[in-house]
Amino acid sequence: MPASVCPASWDEVADAALAGLPLSRETCLSILRSPDDALLELLAATFRVRRTYFGRQVQLYYLQNAKSGLCPEDCGYCSQSKLSTAPIQKYNWMNAEKLLEGARRAKASQARTYCIVASGRGPSDREVEHVAGVVERIKDELGLHICCCLGLLEPQQAQRLADAGVDRINHNLNTSRRYYDDICSTHTYQDRLDTLRVASEAGMELCCGLIAGMGETDEDVADVVMELQHLNVESIPVNFLHAIDGTPLETVHVLNPRYCLKVLCLLRLAHPSKEIRIAGGREVHLRSMQAMGLYAANSLFVSDYLTTKGQTASEDFRMIEDLGFEIVTTVQESTAGVVMTNTSCSHPETEAT
Numbered sequence: 091m092p093a094s095v096c097p098a099s100w101d102e103v104a105d106a107a108l109a110g111l112p113l114s115r116e117t118c119l120s121i122l123r124s125p126d127d128a129l130l131e132l133l134a135a136t137f138r139v140r141r142t143y144f145g146r147q148v149q150l151y152y153l154q155n156a157k158s159g160l161c162p163e164d165c166g167y168c169s170q171s172k173l174s175t176a177p178i179q180k181y182n183w184m185n186a187e188k189l190l191e192g193a194r195r196a197k198a199s200q201a202r203t204y205c206i207v208a209s210g211r212g213p214s215d216r217e218v219e220h221v222a223g224v225v226e227r228i229k230d231e232l233g234l235h236i237c238c239c240l241g242l243l244e245p246q247q248a249q250r251l252a253d254a255g256v257d258r259i260n261h262n263l264n265t266s267r268r269y270y271d272d273i274c275s276t277h278t279y280q281d282r283l284d285t286l287r288v289a290s291e292a293g294m295e296l297c298c299g300l301i302a303g304m305g306e307t308d309e310d311v312a313d314v315v316m317e318l319q320h321l322n323v324e325s326i327p328v329n330f331l332h333a334i335d336g337t338p339l340e341t342v343h344v345l346n347p348r349y350c351l352k353v354l355c356l357l358r359l360a361h362p363s364k365e366i367r368i369a370g371g372r373e374v375h376l377r378s379m380q381a382m383g384l385y386a387a388n389s390l391f392v393s394d395y396l397t398t399k400g401q402t403a404s405e406d407f408r409m410i411e412d413l414g415f416e417i418v419t420t421v422q423e424s425t426a427g428v429v430m431t432n433t434s435c436s437h438p439e440t441e442a443t
Protein backbone atom coordinates (compact mmCIF):
# COMPACT_ATOMS: atom_id res chain seq x y z
CA MET A 91 0.00 0.00 0.00
CA PRO A 92 1.47 3.40 -0.93
CA ALA A 93 2.28 5.92 1.78
CA SER A 94 -0.63 8.10 0.66
CA VAL A 95 -3.87 6.12 0.52
CA CYS A 96 -6.86 7.36 -1.43
CA PRO A 97 -10.10 7.38 0.57
CA ALA A 98 -11.63 4.49 -1.39
CA SER A 99 -8.82 2.27 -0.08
CA TRP A 100 -9.98 2.49 3.52
CA ASP A 101 -12.74 0.01 2.77
CA GLU A 102 -10.11 -2.40 1.46
CA VAL A 103 -8.10 -1.93 4.65
CA ALA A 104 -11.23 -2.60 6.72
CA ASP A 105 -12.05 -5.70 4.64
CA ALA A 106 -8.52 -7.00 5.21
CA ALA A 107 -8.84 -6.34 8.95
CA LEU A 108 -12.16 -8.20 9.04
CA ALA A 109 -10.55 -11.09 7.16
CA GLY A 110 -7.98 -11.32 9.98
CA LEU A 111 -5.01 -10.05 8.00
CA PRO A 112 -2.38 -8.15 10.02
CA LEU A 113 -1.86 -4.51 9.16
CA SER A 114 1.48 -3.79 7.52
CA ARG A 115 3.78 -1.10 8.84
CA GLU A 116 3.25 0.84 5.60
CA THR A 117 -0.50 0.83 6.08
CA CYS A 118 -0.08 1.97 9.69
CA LEU A 119 1.92 4.93 8.43
CA SER A 120 -0.60 5.63 5.68
CA ILE A 121 -3.36 5.91 8.25
CA LEU A 122 -1.38 8.29 10.46
CA ARG A 123 -0.40 10.44 7.47
CA SER A 124 -3.75 10.38 5.69
CA PRO A 125 -5.21 13.73 4.66
CA ASP A 126 -7.71 15.36 6.98
CA ASP A 127 -10.09 15.61 4.00
CA ALA A 128 -10.38 11.82 4.02
CA LEU A 129 -10.96 11.51 7.76
CA LEU A 130 -14.66 10.75 7.54
CA GLU A 131 -14.05 7.96 5.01
CA LEU A 132 -11.39 6.48 7.31
CA LEU A 133 -13.70 6.71 10.30
CA ALA A 134 -16.60 5.13 8.38
CA ALA A 135 -14.46 2.17 7.28
CA THR A 136 -13.13 1.79 10.82
CA PHE A 137 -16.63 1.86 12.28
CA ARG A 138 -17.55 -1.10 10.07
CA VAL A 139 -14.85 -3.09 11.89
CA ARG A 140 -15.82 -1.77 15.33
CA ARG A 141 -19.49 -2.59 14.68
CA THR A 142 -18.68 -6.16 13.66
CA TYR A 143 -17.12 -6.97 17.02
CA PHE A 144 -18.74 -4.55 19.44
CA GLY A 145 -21.90 -3.28 17.78
CA ARG A 146 -22.92 0.05 19.30
CA GLN A 147 -21.77 -0.96 22.73
CA VAL A 148 -19.40 0.88 25.06
CA GLN A 149 -17.50 -0.49 28.06
CA LEU A 150 -16.63 1.83 30.91
CA TYR A 151 -13.58 1.55 33.16
CA TYR A 152 -13.13 3.21 36.53
CA LEU A 153 -9.66 4.19 37.73
CA GLN A 154 -8.66 4.14 41.39
CA ASN A 155 -5.29 5.66 42.18
CA ALA A 156 -4.47 3.41 45.13
CA LYS A 157 -1.04 4.95 45.78
CA SER A 158 -0.16 8.35 44.38
CA GLY A 159 3.17 10.03 43.66
CA LEU A 160 6.35 9.17 45.55
CA CYS A 161 7.62 7.15 42.59
CA PRO A 162 11.39 6.59 42.18
CA GLU A 163 11.07 6.13 38.41
CA ASP A 164 11.55 8.91 35.86
CA CYS A 165 8.90 8.41 33.18
CA GLY A 166 8.88 11.81 31.47
CA TYR A 167 5.13 11.99 30.93
CA CYS A 168 4.14 11.19 34.49
CA SER A 169 3.12 13.64 37.19
CA GLN A 170 3.97 11.04 39.85
CA SER A 171 7.61 10.51 38.90
CA LYS A 172 10.62 11.57 40.95
CA LEU A 173 11.29 14.30 38.36
CA SER A 174 7.82 15.82 38.48
CA THR A 175 7.14 19.00 40.43
CA ALA A 176 3.43 18.94 39.56
CA PRO A 177 1.32 19.77 42.62
CA ILE A 178 -0.48 16.46 42.86
CA GLN A 179 -1.84 14.69 45.89
CA LYS A 180 0.70 12.22 47.26
CA TYR A 181 -0.27 9.36 49.50
CA ASN A 182 0.73 5.83 50.33
CA TRP A 183 -1.46 2.76 49.84
CA MET A 184 -5.19 3.23 50.41
CA ASN A 185 -6.60 0.88 52.96
CA ALA A 186 -9.01 -1.88 52.06
CA GLU A 187 -12.12 0.12 52.98
CA LYS A 188 -11.18 2.98 50.65
CA LEU A 189 -10.45 0.58 47.81
CA LEU A 190 -13.82 -1.09 48.41
CA GLU A 191 -15.55 2.29 48.40
CA GLY A 192 -13.92 2.98 45.03
CA ALA A 193 -15.22 -0.33 43.72
CA ARG A 194 -18.74 0.59 44.82
CA ARG A 195 -18.42 3.92 43.00
CA ALA A 196 -17.23 2.05 39.91
CA LYS A 197 -20.30 -0.17 40.04
CA ALA A 198 -22.57 2.84 40.52
CA SER A 199 -20.93 4.48 37.47
CA GLN A 200 -21.85 1.46 35.32
CA ALA A 201 -18.20 0.50 34.95
CA ARG A 202 -17.50 -3.03 33.84
CA THR A 203 -13.94 -2.92 35.16
CA TYR A 204 -12.40 -1.49 38.32
CA CYS A 205 -8.75 -0.56 37.72
CA ILE A 206 -6.53 -0.52 40.80
CA VAL A 207 -3.46 1.54 39.96
CA ALA A 208 -0.41 2.21 42.14
CA SER A 209 2.57 4.42 41.47
CA GLY A 210 6.03 2.94 41.83
CA ARG A 211 8.52 0.70 40.11
CA GLY A 212 6.71 -2.36 41.33
CA PRO A 213 4.95 -3.67 44.44
CA SER A 214 6.48 -5.40 47.45
CA ASP A 215 5.14 -8.83 48.33
CA ARG A 216 3.29 -7.22 51.22
CA GLU A 217 1.59 -4.77 48.86
CA VAL A 218 0.62 -7.62 46.55
CA GLU A 219 -0.92 -9.38 49.54
CA HIS A 220 -2.88 -6.22 50.38
CA VAL A 221 -4.25 -5.99 46.84
CA ALA A 222 -5.02 -9.71 46.74
CA GLY A 223 -7.06 -9.47 49.93
CA VAL A 224 -9.04 -6.49 48.66
CA VAL A 225 -9.69 -8.08 45.29
CA GLU A 226 -11.13 -11.18 46.95
CA ARG A 227 -13.56 -8.95 48.89
CA ILE A 228 -14.53 -6.94 45.80
CA LYS A 229 -15.17 -10.10 43.84
CA ASP A 230 -17.37 -11.46 46.64
CA GLU A 231 -19.36 -8.28 47.14
CA LEU A 232 -19.60 -6.74 43.67
CA GLY A 233 -18.39 -9.24 41.08
CA LEU A 234 -16.58 -6.53 39.13
CA HIS A 235 -13.96 -7.30 36.52
CA ILE A 236 -10.62 -6.29 38.07
CA CYS A 237 -7.55 -4.89 36.35
CA CYS A 238 -4.42 -4.09 38.34
CA CYS A 239 -1.64 -1.74 37.30
CA LEU A 240 1.10 -2.10 39.89
CA GLY A 241 4.33 -1.73 37.91
CA LEU A 242 6.91 -4.43 37.29
CA LEU A 243 5.89 -7.83 38.64
CA GLU A 244 7.79 -10.93 39.70
CA PRO A 245 6.31 -14.28 38.62
CA GLN A 246 5.17 -15.25 42.13
CA GLN A 247 3.51 -11.85 42.57
CA ALA A 248 1.62 -12.26 39.31
CA GLN A 249 0.51 -15.73 40.38
CA ARG A 250 -0.75 -14.45 43.76
CA LEU A 251 -2.79 -11.75 42.02
CA ALA A 252 -4.23 -14.26 39.54
CA ASP A 253 -5.13 -16.64 42.37
CA ALA A 254 -6.94 -13.80 44.18
CA GLY A 255 -9.16 -13.24 41.14
CA VAL A 256 -7.42 -10.39 39.32
CA ASP A 257 -8.66 -10.72 35.76
CA ARG A 258 -6.20 -8.51 34.01
CA ILE A 259 -2.88 -6.71 34.38
CA ASN A 260 -2.32 -3.32 32.81
CA HIS A 261 1.23 -2.51 31.86
CA ASN A 262 1.65 -0.13 28.94
CA LEU A 263 4.49 -0.21 26.46
CA ASN A 264 3.74 3.48 25.86
CA THR A 265 6.00 3.91 22.84
CA SER A 266 8.37 2.08 20.54
CA ARG A 267 11.46 0.22 21.69
CA ARG A 268 13.55 2.78 19.78
CA TYR A 269 12.04 5.80 21.58
CA TYR A 270 11.63 4.22 25.01
CA ASP A 271 14.97 5.37 26.43
CA ASP A 272 14.06 8.96 25.55
CA ILE A 273 11.10 8.92 27.93
CA CYS A 274 12.43 6.75 30.76
CA SER A 275 15.88 5.78 32.01
CA THR A 276 15.08 3.88 35.21
CA HIS A 277 13.59 0.82 33.56
CA THR A 278 13.60 -0.56 30.05
CA TYR A 279 11.19 -1.53 27.33
CA GLN A 280 12.31 -5.12 27.90
CA ASP A 281 11.41 -4.85 31.60
CA ARG A 282 7.89 -3.99 30.51
CA LEU A 283 7.72 -6.90 28.07
CA ASP A 284 8.95 -9.21 30.84
CA THR A 285 6.14 -8.12 33.16
CA LEU A 286 3.59 -8.69 30.41
CA ARG A 287 5.01 -12.18 29.95
CA VAL A 288 4.82 -13.12 33.65
CA ALA A 289 1.26 -11.76 33.88
CA SER A 290 0.24 -13.80 30.88
CA GLU A 291 1.98 -16.93 32.20
CA ALA A 292 0.05 -16.52 35.47
CA GLY A 293 -3.16 -16.75 33.44
CA MET A 294 -4.28 -13.11 33.50
CA GLU A 295 -5.41 -11.09 30.50
CA LEU A 296 -3.18 -8.29 29.31
CA CYS A 297 -4.10 -4.64 29.00
CA CYS A 298 -1.31 -2.79 27.22
CA GLY A 299 -1.35 0.46 25.36
CA LEU A 300 0.50 3.54 24.31
CA ILE A 301 0.80 7.28 24.71
CA ALA A 302 0.72 9.37 21.54
CA GLY A 303 2.12 12.88 21.44
CA MET A 304 5.35 12.52 23.42
CA GLY A 305 7.53 13.74 20.54
CA GLU A 306 7.78 10.33 18.91
CA THR A 307 7.64 9.84 15.13
CA ASP A 308 4.85 8.21 13.16
CA GLU A 309 7.22 5.27 12.76
CA ASP A 310 7.39 4.90 16.55
CA VAL A 311 3.59 4.81 16.76
CA ALA A 312 3.48 2.24 13.96
CA ASP A 313 6.14 0.14 15.69
CA VAL A 314 4.35 -0.02 19.04
CA VAL A 315 1.09 -0.87 17.27
CA MET A 316 2.91 -3.67 15.43
CA GLU A 317 4.46 -4.88 18.71
CA LEU A 318 1.01 -5.09 20.25
CA GLN A 319 -0.03 -7.30 17.32
CA HIS A 320 2.60 -9.80 18.48
CA LEU A 321 1.42 -9.85 22.10
CA ASN A 322 -1.82 -11.50 23.04
CA VAL A 323 -3.30 -8.28 24.39
CA GLU A 324 -6.99 -8.19 25.26
CA SER A 325 -7.32 -4.47 25.81
CA ILE A 326 -5.47 -1.42 24.48
CA PRO A 327 -5.70 1.96 26.23
CA VAL A 328 -4.79 4.78 23.86
CA ASN A 329 -3.48 7.76 25.81
CA PHE A 330 -2.83 11.20 24.36
CA LEU A 331 -0.12 13.05 26.24
CA HIS A 332 -1.57 15.54 28.67
CA ALA A 333 1.52 17.70 29.11
CA ILE A 334 1.23 18.48 32.80
CA ASP A 335 3.12 21.49 34.15
CA GLY A 336 6.05 20.31 36.22
CA THR A 337 6.74 17.17 34.18
CA PRO A 338 9.70 16.84 31.79
CA LEU A 339 7.31 16.79 28.81
CA GLU A 340 5.37 19.88 29.94
CA THR A 341 6.23 21.81 26.76
CA VAL A 342 5.33 19.06 24.29
CA HIS A 343 2.09 20.00 22.56
CA VAL A 344 1.95 18.30 19.18
CA LEU A 345 -1.48 16.70 18.93
CA ASN A 346 -4.67 17.83 17.27
CA PRO A 347 -8.09 16.12 17.33
CA ARG A 348 -7.89 14.85 13.73
CA TYR A 349 -4.57 13.13 14.36
CA CYS A 350 -5.94 11.59 17.57
CA LEU A 351 -8.85 10.14 15.60
CA LYS A 352 -6.41 8.66 13.07
CA VAL A 353 -4.49 7.02 15.92
CA LEU A 354 -7.74 5.48 17.22
CA CYS A 355 -8.64 4.26 13.71
CA LEU A 356 -5.18 2.75 13.39
CA LEU A 357 -5.56 0.83 16.64
CA ARG A 358 -9.00 -0.50 15.66
CA LEU A 359 -7.86 -1.57 12.18
CA ALA A 360 -4.74 -3.23 13.60
CA HIS A 361 -6.68 -4.94 16.43
CA PRO A 362 -10.21 -5.49 15.11
CA SER A 363 -11.58 -7.61 17.95
CA LYS A 364 -9.73 -6.06 20.89
CA GLU A 365 -10.98 -3.51 23.37
CA ILE A 366 -9.71 -0.13 22.24
CA ARG A 367 -10.08 2.43 25.00
CA ILE A 368 -9.81 6.19 24.68
CA ALA A 369 -7.71 6.85 27.77
CA GLY A 370 -5.88 9.82 29.29
CA GLY A 371 -5.88 13.09 27.37
CA ARG A 372 -9.30 12.42 25.80
CA GLU A 373 -10.89 15.68 26.89
CA VAL A 374 -7.73 17.74 26.32
CA HIS A 375 -6.94 16.53 22.81
CA LEU A 376 -10.13 15.26 21.19
CA ARG A 377 -12.12 18.12 22.67
CA SER A 378 -15.33 18.63 20.68
CA MET A 379 -14.58 15.46 18.67
CA GLN A 380 -14.57 13.05 21.63
CA ALA A 381 -17.78 11.40 20.51
CA MET A 382 -16.31 10.62 17.08
CA GLY A 383 -13.57 8.64 18.80
CA LEU A 384 -16.18 6.06 19.78
CA TYR A 385 -16.70 5.17 16.12
CA ALA A 386 -13.25 3.56 16.41
CA ALA A 387 -12.88 2.80 20.12
CA ASN A 388 -15.39 0.82 22.19
CA SER A 389 -14.34 1.87 25.65
CA LEU A 390 -13.71 4.86 27.92
CA PHE A 391 -12.56 5.70 31.41
CA VAL A 392 -15.50 7.13 33.29
CA SER A 393 -14.91 9.87 35.86
CA ASP A 394 -11.39 11.09 36.73
CA TYR A 395 -7.89 9.99 35.73
CA LEU A 396 -5.05 9.32 38.16
CA THR A 397 -4.12 12.87 39.07
CA THR A 398 -6.35 15.01 36.85
CA LYS A 399 -10.06 15.48 36.32
CA GLY A 400 -11.99 13.97 33.43
CA GLN A 401 -15.37 15.15 32.24
CA THR A 402 -18.18 14.10 34.52
CA ALA A 403 -19.82 10.72 34.32
CA SER A 404 -23.10 12.37 33.37
CA GLU A 405 -21.40 14.08 30.41
CA ASP A 406 -20.00 10.70 29.32
CA PHE A 407 -23.44 9.10 29.64
CA ARG A 408 -24.99 11.91 27.61
CA MET A 409 -22.36 11.58 24.90
CA ILE A 410 -22.94 7.83 24.63
CA GLU A 411 -26.69 8.31 24.55
CA ASP A 412 -26.43 11.05 21.91
CA LEU A 413 -24.44 8.69 19.70
CA GLY A 414 -27.17 6.08 20.02
CA PHE A 415 -24.66 3.79 21.72
CA GLU A 416 -25.20 1.86 24.92
CA ILE A 417 -23.16 1.01 28.00
CA VAL A 418 -22.49 -2.65 28.72
CA THR A 419 -21.44 -4.04 32.05
CA THR A 420 -20.68 -7.69 31.33
CA VAL A 421 -19.05 -9.46 28.42
CA GLN A 422 -19.53 -12.98 27.09
CA GLU A 423 -17.40 -14.62 24.45
CA SER A 424 -19.07 -15.94 21.32
CA THR A 425 -17.73 -17.56 18.19
CA ALA A 426 -18.61 -14.48 16.14
CA GLY A 427 -16.70 -12.12 18.35
CA VAL A 428 -17.49 -10.50 21.64
CA VAL A 429 -21.09 -10.17 22.70
CA MET A 430 -21.96 -7.71 25.41
CA THR A 431 -24.89 -8.09 27.74
CA ASN A 432 -26.61 -6.20 30.52
CA THR A 433 -26.81 -3.05 28.50
CA SER A 434 -28.12 0.15 29.90
CA CYS A 435 -28.33 3.68 28.71
CA SER A 436 -28.86 6.51 31.13
CA HIS A 437 -27.96 9.42 32.06
CA PRO A 438 -8.03 8.92 33.54
CA GLU A 439 -4.13 13.58 31.52
CA THR A 440 -1.70 10.85 30.90
CA GLU A 441 -0.14 8.65 33.44
CA ALA A 442 0.32 4.99 33.37
CA THR A 443 2.43 2.80 35.54
Ligand code: SF4
Pocket residue numbers: 161162163164165168169170171172208209210211241441442443
Ligand atom coordinates in the same frame (compact mmCIF):
# COMPACT_ATOMS: atom_id res chain seq x y z
S1 SF4 B 1 4.41 5.87 35.03
FE1 SF4 B 1 4.44 4.58 36.87
S2 SF4 B 1 6.60 3.93 37.05
FE2 SF4 B 1 6.58 5.70 35.66
S3 SF4 B 1 6.93 7.47 37.02
FE3 SF4 B 1 4.70 7.24 36.80
S4 SF4 B 1 4.08 6.01 38.56
FE4 SF4 B 1 6.31 5.79 38.34
